[in-house]
Amino acid sequence: xxxxxxxxLPEDKRQRIxxxxxxxxxxxxxxxxxxxxxxxxxxIAKGSMYQYFEDKKDLYIYLLELAGQEKLVFLQGQQVxxxxxxxxxxxxMLTAGTKFGLEHPQYGxxxxxxxxxxxxxxxxxxxxxxxxxxxxxxxxxIKKAQAEHKVRLDLDPKLTGHLLQSxxxxxxxxxxxxxxxxxxHDFLADxxxxxxxxxxxxxxxxxxxxxxxxxxxxxx
Amino acid sequence: xxxxxxxxLPEDKRQRIxxxxxxxxxxxxxxxxxxxxxxxxxxIAKGSMYQYFEDKKDLYIYLLELAGQEKLVFLQGQQVxxxxxxxxxxxxMLTAGTKFGLEHPQYGxxxxxxxxxxxxxxxxxxxxxxxxxxxxxxxxxIKKAQAEHKVRLDLDPKLTGHLLQSxxxxxxxxxxxxxxxxxxHDFLADxxxxxxxxxxxxxxxxxxxxxxxxxxxxxx
DNA sequence: AAGTCATATGACTAACTGGTCATATGACGT
DNA sequence: ACGTCATATGACCAGTTAGTCATATGACTT
Numbered sequence: 426x427x428x429x430x431x432x433x434l435p436e437d438k439r440q441r442i443x444x445x446x447x448x449x450x451x452x453x454x455x456x457x458x459x460x461x462x463x464x465x466x467x468x469i470a471k472g473s474m475y476q477y478f479e480d481k482k483d484l485y486i487y488l489l490e491l492a493g494q495e496k497l498v499f500l501q502g503q504q505v506x507x508x509x510x511x512x513x514x515x516x517x518m519l520t521a522g523t524k525f526g527l528e529h530p531q532y533g534x535x536x537x538x539x540x541x542x543x544x545x546x547x548x549x550x551x552x553x554x555x556x557x558x559x560x561x562x563x564x565x566x567i568k569k570a571q572a573e574h575k576v577r578l579d580l581d582p583k584l585t586g587h588l589l590q591s592x593x594x595x596x597x598x599x600x601x602x603x604x605x606x607x608x609x610h611d612f613l614a615d616x617x618x619x620x621x622x623x624x625x626x627x628x629x630x631x632x633x634x635x636x637x638x639x640x641x642x643x644x645x
Numbered sequence: 646x647x648x649x650x651x652x653x654l655p656e657d658k659r660q661r662i663x664x665x666x667x668x669x670x671x672x673x674x675x676x677x678x679x680x681x682x683x684x685x686x687x688x689i690a691k692g693s694m695y696q697y698f699e700d701k702k703d704l705y706i707y708l709l710e711l712a713g714q715e716k717l718v719f720l721q722g723q724q725v726x727x728x729x730x731x732x733x734x735x736x737x738m739l740t741a742g743t744k745f746g747l748e749h750p751q752y753g754x755x756x757x758x759x760x761x762x763x764x765x766x767x768x769x770x771x772x773x774x775x776x777x778x779x780x781x782x783x784x785x786x787i788k789k790a791q792a793e794h795k796v797r798l799d800l801d802p803k804l805t806g807h808l809l810q811s812x813x814x815x816x817x818x819x820x821x822x823x824x825x826x827x828x829x830h831d832f833l834a835d836x837x838x839x840x841x842x843x844x845x846x847x848x849x850x851x852x853x854x855x856x857x858x859x860x861x862x863x864x865x
Numbered sequence: 866a867a868g869t870c871a872t873a874t875g876a877c878t879a880a881c882t883g884g885t886c887a888t889a890t891g892a893c894g895t
Numbered sequence: 896a897c898g899t900c901a902t903a904t905g906a907c908c909a910g911t912t913a914g915t916c917a918t919a920t921g922a923c924t925t
Contacts, residue, residue, distance in 0.1 A: 456877080541761075544827075591816060680912080691875065692915075701913065
């Protein structure tokens with residue numbers, strides 16, 4: 426949690442610091458991200474940073490929380506109907522999740538790296554927490570769909586949830602990047618580079634993935 | 646490529662250095678892995694390391710090559726019949742790939758992190774090379790299966806290949822770790838901790854994944 | 866014994882890192 | 896004008912890093 430001092434800061438200064446910090450943590454790993462770099466770019470003194478946050482980890486966790494909130498807000502603005510049919514909901518979530526990654530590359534990357542199972546040891550707890558949230562949600566969805574006989578009853582909800590969960594992250598985005606011969610770094614440096622993907626192409630990819638999953642999971 | 650000096654080294658010394666270096670690079674990210682640490686553990690002078698390798702990256706790439714060779718040898722020892730039916734081959738590859746990760750945690754982790762699309766910028770080329778190899782293989786397999794009408798013709802081979810490829814890595818292993826409430830670090834520190842997984846459980850998980858994929862891809 | 870040559874060494878450098886702290890600033894109340 | 900107090904500062908610290916290099920070792924040749 427940031428200290429009160431940070432929250433008392435004028436809006437624009439606070440925002441600038443956040444933006445620069447997000448950018449740093451999104452484009453370098455946690456340990457490689459540099460506080461010295463952030464304060465230099467933000468034009469503040471190193472000491473000030475420690476008036477705002479306890480330490481590096483504190484700052485990082487705060488940014489992750491912001492990213493989570495941002496994603497939540499984004500998802501609420503998208504067409505995601507939690508009462509919809511399982512496969513419809515899956516399609517909507519896949520669409521919304523991928524769009525978030527495309528439109529908010531830094532937040533997306535930040536959350537993706539926080540959920541990376543082979544992340545840094547210092548961040549183990551955070552990692553576990555974030556992944557558990559996502560997987561639990563997915564597992565419950567599947568259980569519900571099984572109760573309604575929409576999904577094969579012989580499938581293990583946990584295993585199936587794990588598989589779907591691994592697709593919900595940056596999976597589709599990575600496919601697009603691969604097709605455009607771009608690395609994640611290229612994309613972060615120039616998010617516009619992915620605007621070349623047409624709406625049709627986007628929809629085609631999502632619907633193919635959904636079809637595969639549907640074929641694999643649905644009761645026949 | 647290592648320098649001749651390294652290749653001239655007595656077998657046991659060379660092996661010891663390799664083992665320690667693998668351990669270091671497997672358990673910390675490329676940038677966090679420390680040469681100072683490696684030489685200290687190996688009981689050699691820092692300067693010696695630079696008689697053996699050009700620099701850190703050179704060493705890392707060499708270790709990756711070793712890991713690749715090790716995996717190849719491992720796969721050859723497993724029951725993988727490249728002439729088999731597509732879904733049979735997929736099952737065999739999934740089994741063999743996951744087993745490799747279980748039995749050679751460090752090599753497995755090393756290769757997984759080298760293929761991580763959001764890896765470090767210095768390693769971009771290596772990353773691209775490794776991923777391309779894997780994906781190309783998968784894509785060709787799918788194209789062949791489509792020609793034989795074993796896989797739905799309306800599926801985009803590249804997209805489908807990308808999806809399958811993302812499962813072939815540490816996906817299943819990560820599921821097991823999640824079930825045992827272990828992190829990747831725990832597993833690397835104590836590979837035995839996963840021996841608790843019975844053969845039946847292992848087979849069950851693989852066959853469920855294969856069934857899902859089969860349902861999703863096969864011609865009906 | 867002298868010379869050669871591949872190999873081994875570790876002190877050293879320059880560049881970083883996260884984090885600290887004594888000091889300074891400047892707005893506010895008295 | 897004085898005192899107070901939250902905020903801002905950047906020199907500084909101890910620790911780490913990848914990489915260098917003059918020097919030493921020791922086996923093998925002449």
